[in-house]
Amino acid sequence: MLVAVEGSHVRSQALAGSAPVTGNVAEDDVTATRLAASGKNHAEHVYAATSVAEKLGTLASVQHSDPHVIRLPRIMHLATDISGDLHAPATALAVAGVVHPSAAVCGTPTELAARVLAELEGFDRGRYAGPVGWLDADGDGEFAIALRCGQVSDDGRSIRLFAGGGIVAGSDPSEELAETARKFLPMYEALSPVDRP
């Protein structure tokens, strides 16, 4: 979740550092313990959490939890909850505009990382990692990052899926590729012609 604003209260959850979920609880428990103890994943996570806390810190007095593991159906992540009270009234949209893009999707420092990615990636990210959410008439609302989605071609005959991962010193290219492939699974399943109950 990128940002939620309710009155003067603001919160965010930074996710970065990943490991597979198999559905075997005992195996996943071991993986979660390893993820929480992994120096490389912790370093990656700190970049993401710090970037959110710093950006939010320009608008609010913030506090944050310790990193903890959250499990999704196919993947688990290190998560840090960040919250605070806004110094001055701001809408959820305005806060999202300040916090996005965080290091989790763009790298850090933001401007330099965005420039380097534009030079090196060799393709247009399109709507990758765009914030989506809602906003009410008072400015309260909630925005999440639309990650691991796809864009249907103009002729409606193909879809291009996007997913990525945080690369830090100590990242192993083949592991990062496997992690990125895992991030596509929900979309593959949603798009699969196989009937599911």
Ligand SMILES: C=C(O[C@@H]1C=C(C(=O)O)C=C[C@H]1O)C(=O)O
């Ligand atoms: C960059 C993506 O995901 C982000 C990167 C993660 C990671 O590298 O561990 C985990 C969660 C997201 O904050 C993506 O899915 O494209």
